Amino acid sequence: MKAGKVMITISVMAVLNVCAASFVNEHILLPSKKLKLEIPSEFPKPYYLFYNNSISLEKFNLGKKLFYDPILSSDSSTSCASCHHPAEAFADRGHPLSEGVGHRLGIRNTPSLQNLIWKDNLMWDGGINHIEFQPLSPLTNKDEMNENLENLLIKLRRNPEYKAMFKSAFEDTVINSEMTLKSISIFLGLLISANSDYDKYVRKEKSFSQEQQRGLNLFINKCSHCHTPPLFTNNTFELNGLPYACNTLDSGRARITGAPQDYYKFKVPSLRNVSVTSPWMHDGRFNTLESVLDHYADLPSSTTSGNPGLQSIGPISNDDKKDIIEFLKTLTDTVFLQDQRFTMDHELLKKN
Amino acid sequence: MLLVKKYLALTYLVTLFFLPEVAKFIPFSKNTTVQIQFEHTVYNDVLKLDTAKYFNAVGQPFSITKFKYYIGNIILQNSNGTSYRHRKYYLINEEDEMSKSITLHDIPASDYTGMSITIGIDSIDNCNGVQSGALDPVHGMFWSWNSGYIFLKLEGTSAECSTPMQFFEYHIGGFTADNNCIRTTSLQFVKPAKLKTKTRLSIILETAVDKILNKPNSIDFSVLPTITDRKNAKLMADNYKDVFTVKELRYEGR
Numbered sequence: 001m002k003a004g005k006v007m008i009t010i011s012v013m014a015v016l017n018v019c020a021a022s023f024v025n026e027h028i029l030l031p032s033k034k035l036k037l038e039i040p041s042e043f044p045k046p047y048y049l050f051y052n053n054s055i056s057l058e059k060f061n062l063g064k065k066l067f068y069d070p071i072l073s074s075d076s077s078t079s080c081a082s083c084h085h086p087a088e089a090f091a092d093r094g095h096p097l098s099e100g101v102g103h104r105l106g107i108r109n110t111p112s113l114q115n116l117i118w119k120d121n122l123m124w125d126g127g128i129n130h131i132e133f134q135p136l137s138p139l140t141n142k143d144e145m146n147e148n149l150e151n152l153l154i155k156l157r158r159n160p161e162y163k164a165m166f167k168s169a170f171e172d173t174v175i176n177s178e179m180t181l182k183s184i185s186i187f188l189g190l191l192i193s194a195n196s197d198y199d200k201y202v203r204k205e206k207s208f209s210q211e212q213q214r215g216l217n218l219f220i221n222k223c224s225h226c227h228t229p230p231l232f233t234n235n236t237f238e239l240n241g242l243p244y245a246c247n248t249l250d251s252g253r254a255r256i257t258g259a260p261q262d263y264y265k266f267k268v269p270s271l272r273n274v275s276v277t278s279p280w281m282h283d284g285r286f287n288t289l290e291s292v293l294d295h296y297a298d299l300p301s302s303t304t305s306g307n308p309g310l311q312s313i314g315p316i317s318n319d320d321k322k323d324i325i326e327f328l329k330t331l332t333d334t335v336f337l338q339d340q341r342f343t344m345d346h347e348l349l350k351k352n
Numbered sequence: 353m354l355l356v357k358k359y360l361a362l363t364y365l366v367t368l369f370f371l372p373e374v375a376k377f378i379p380f381s382k383n384t385t386v387q388i389q390f391e392h393t394v395y396n397d398v399l400k401l402d403t404a405k406y407f408n409a410v411g412q413p414f415s416i417t418k419f420k421y422y423i424g425n426i427i428l429q430n431s432n433g434t435s436y437r438h439r440k441y442y443l444i445n446e447e448d449e450m451s452k453s454i455t456l457h458d459i460p461a462s463d464y465t466g467m468s469i470t471i472g473i474d475s476i477d478n479c480n481g482v483q484s485g486a487l488d489p490v491h492g493m494f495w496s497w498n499s500g501y502i503f504l505k506l507e508g509t510s511a512e513c514s515t516p517m518q519f520f521e522y523h524i525g526g527f528t529a530d531n532n533c534i535r536t537t538s539l540q541f542v543k544p545a546k547l548k549t550k551t552r553l554s555i556i557l558e559t560a561v562d563k564i565l566n567k568p569n570s571i572d573f574s575v576l577p578t579i580t581d582r583k584n585a586k587l588m589a590d591n592y593k594d595v596f597t598v599k600e601l602r603y604e605g606r
Contacts (some may be wrong), residue, residue, distance in 0.1 A: 004535065051479065053481070103519075122469050127497050127498045127499065128497075128499050129478070129479050129481075129499040129500070130479060130480065130481045130499060131481070132481035132482040132498070133481065133489070133494075134484060135495070136489060136496035137497050140496045140497075141496075149489060149490045150489070150490050150492075153490065175483055176488065176490075177482060177484070177488050177489055177490045178482045178483060178484040178488065181482040181489075182482060185481075203566075256498050257583075258583050269368065305547045
């Protein structure tokens with residue numbers, strides 16, 4: 001009978017394991033009701049599901065503090081948030097190129113940070129293969145934070161506030177790279193935007209105006225080959241038809257792969273919250289959405305040939321442009337842009 | 353009751369299915385130790401950083417300032433055709449004496465006829481997020497802008513280098529099919545290594561740094577002073593494929 005009991009216990013454990021595995025995909029509840037991972041119903045399964053990095057409020061708060069802290073840069077001048085502003089979907093409005101320590105300019109426009117767990121790789125060139133490795137790139141880039149991991153850990157280890165926060169997040173007196181990068185990943189991973197007027201339209205909670213509806217139809221025909229809903233990116237690297245910029249010498253995806261066919265290709269950016277992230281394109285060369293559409297409407301056939309994404313655009317009339325822009329504005333998620341859980345001023349979240 | 357028993361038996365089988373590793377039996381032996389020591393040499397002499405002057409195959413003088421590399425997937429083969437596999441990674445660093453000796457405990461007692469050892473990090477461990485220990489990115493063996501581990505770093509100076517301060521810098525890595533720099537050396541022991549309980553077996557491996565510059569691809573410092581991304585990396589990976597030789601087997605405690 002004893003053996004029977006053991007068997008029951010083990011089998012119950014196994015059944016629970018299986019259940020937990022299927023639950024976790026849809027819903028991860030946090031210790032606090034203020035913070036939970038909800039996978040929007042229209043979205044596919046994320047690439048990052050916080051395996052080996054379970055979500056907790058303590059880790060989230062630590063990750064958020066690190067995100068906003070210029071201690072990450074070599075001269076304590078620049079934090080992640082210096083270029084990633086929450087009200088601009090964590091992009092950098094008004095700045096074509098990102099600006100790091102010593103006002104040094106990078107070669108690319110600051111991308112927005114949202115729905116990152118649905119990306120199989122990150123950055124304009126896709127060089128980062130995992131969200132937990134992502135913070136290392138701006139941290140060590142000479143034109144961004146210009147710091148190294150070893151030095152950052154020294155600074156964190158002698159800071160009493162961090163000592164306490166790492167201890168409560170990881171129940172350990174050690175502070176190491178894994179903890180640092182994983183807690184930032186918790187913060188980044190929970191930046192989810194899926195509450196725009198477009199989403200409400202899809203969920204039949206809101207109707208579109210005539211212009212918005214016409215803009216959506218045009219968008220689907222002309223733009224969705226690359227900017228595919230619901231994430232408004234197909235997560236691949238594409239030619240954007242722009243001439244090579246001599247000031248940035250940026251070969252795009254080829255910088256990572258070295259492959260001839262990858263020259264000047266860039267990761268298709270999501271268009272969620274696009275109307276608050278000016279200027280646009282990988283090098284921020286366009287200041288208005290009109291000029292972005294002008295560019296795509298006017299591509300010479302020598303550029304579009306052999307490129308199904310660019311070919312599908314075709315001519316865009318002025319009325320079309322207006323309506324497409326009306327539609328793009330419906331992708332703005334004000335709940336996300338104003339979410340106090342993600343802003344610095346908000347007092348660190350406390351457990352209920 | 354019979355039904356219950358049937359149900360239990362079924363769930364037990366299901367449980368076994370869902371509990372990997374635990375159910376499989378690996379005949380570990382208590383109190384066995386295998387120590388693998390790495391001796392870094394250049395043309396059969398012990399490697400001396402910074403000060404010693406060497407010449408490569410094309411007659412160019414050089415000195416070495418840094419030499420470190422990841423090893424892993426150590427496999428010990430025994431005479432009956434089975435093998436013991438140790439999956440951990442180690443970072444071997446010329447500047448860190450402790451790192452040049454690794455100790456494996458409770459290895460199955462057997463007569464081992466050979467071994468294989470791999471330089472590099474498996475693709476899964478290159479893509480699965482941050483880790484601690486040997487794979488902690490703090491060790492300066494990780495490309496932060498192009499995710500992936502640097503498997504081997506060989507740095508130094510040569511008068512033939514056109515770089516500032518005349519340095520050469522070889523950072524070798526790459527785990528994708530078209531850029532694979534993971535290389536395994538297979539080694540046979542002259543006499544079988546007999547590992548018994550309460551025995552410590554030391555395998556002294558020689559790492560011939562000169563091979564990495566010379567064989568089969570002879571590196572010309574004036575043509576290729578740096579390899580710091582995946583371009584050209586395979587040239588050097590092919591050179592470190594057979595970089596290890598067994599120098600000696602030592603026993604203690606028999």
